[in-house]
Amino acid sequence: MFKLSIVSPERTLFEDNVESLIVPGGDGYLGILSHHAPLISTLKVGEIAFRDTDKKEIFMATSGGFIEVSDNVVSILVDTAEFLDEIDLSRAEDELHRAEELLNLTVTDVDHDRAIHSREKARNRINLIKKYK
C-alpha cells in the first residue's frame, strides 16, 4: 500500500492509499507497487489504472504529464485526466472527427503536431470506454 495523489493544474483529482498503479510512462507503461525506487518520468497519452485498498480497479484517461515516486508517495501531475465515468463518448468521437479533418487540412508543423495530439487524446478516451464499459 502506498499514497497516491493525482493533481491537475486546476485541482486535486485523487488522493488516497492504493495497492498498485499502472501509468503510461515516457518509455512505455510502468507498474508501480509499494517501495518502488525513487523515480521521475514523463507520462504519455494513455490510461492510468490503479487498485484501491478495497481491491477495486479504477481507470482514468490522461493526456500526459509527469510522475514522481519517492518513499511510498506517488504524485502524478497531469495536464488533464478523467475518470472512466466522466468520459463523454460522443464528445470524444466528435473530437476525433475534428482532429482527423484538421489533419487533412493543416500545413504547418505546429498545427500538425497539435492535431495528432488531439487525435491521440480522443482515441485514448474512446478506447478506454470500449475496453471497460
Add this chain to the structure above:
Amino acid sequence: MPTPRDIRKRIRAVVSTSQITRAMRMVAAARLRKAQQMVEQSRPYSEKMRLILEQISSASAEVEHPFFQQREVKVRVLVVFTSDRGMCGSFNTNIVRQAVRLLKEPGAENIKLVLVGKKGEDFFRRQSWPILKVYKGLQGRMNLEVVRDLTDYLINLFVSGEADHIQMLYTRFKSMVSYKVGVADFLPINPPKTDRGATRQYIFEPDPKEIFGALMPAYALTIIQMALADSLASEHGTRMIAMSLATRNAEEMVDTLTLQYNKARQGAITKELLEVVSGSEALRG
C-alpha cells in the same frame, strides 16, 4: 426647498441602488472565495512541479532549455492583467497607471503590449503604444483554456525571437485590504535553484533532458495561471470593498434624506396649520 414628494422619490432611488450594490458585494465575496480556493487547489501541482524541476537541475549538471536563453533585449513584451468589468474601485486605474509609468521610462520604446481584460483594452486602444494581442471574456473567472492559449502565444513570441524579454504586470493579493501592483519576469525563466541538493537518487525516464523539455511548458503555464489567479482574487477583493463602501454611503444618504423628508413634511404641516388658523382668525375678526 424640494417637496416631500421629490425627496421620497430620491429615497426610493437610493434604496434600490443600495440593493444593487449589496448584491454585487455578495457576488464579489463569493467569487473571491472561489478565486482563493482555486489558488489553494492549484498549489499542490505547482509545488510538485517545482520540486521535480529542482531535483532534475541538481541531478544533471547542465540543464539547457530555450526558455532560459538570455539574449540582447531588442523587443520587450509587457502582459497587463486588468478586469473585464468595472465597479472595482481603483483596481484597473492602478494597473493602467503603473503600466503607463513603465511605458514612459527611458528605454521603454521597445515595449509591446499584450492585454488581458477589457478595461485594459479600452484604455490602451486610445493610446499610441503597440498592442500585440488582447485576451478578454474571462468575466472574472479562471479559464484554463485561455491560460493555455496565452502561455502558448507568449512562449511562441519568445522562442521565435519576436520578443526577448516578457514581463507580467498584475495585482498581487496580499490580504483583503492590501493589494500591490507589481512586475514579474516571465521569460527568460531563471532556472529554479535549490540549496537542498539532490535529496534522492532518482531514476529518470526517459532521461533528465527530455523530462525537462516536457516540464518547462507546463511550468510556464503554472506561472501564468498563478498570476491570473492573483489578479482575479484582487479584482474581486477590491470590488467587494468598493461595493461595501457604496452600500454604506447609500445607507447614510437614505438617513439624511429621511431626515430631510421628515423636516419638509413637518414644515408643510406647520404651514398648512398656520394658514388654517390665520384664515379662521381673519373670519372671526
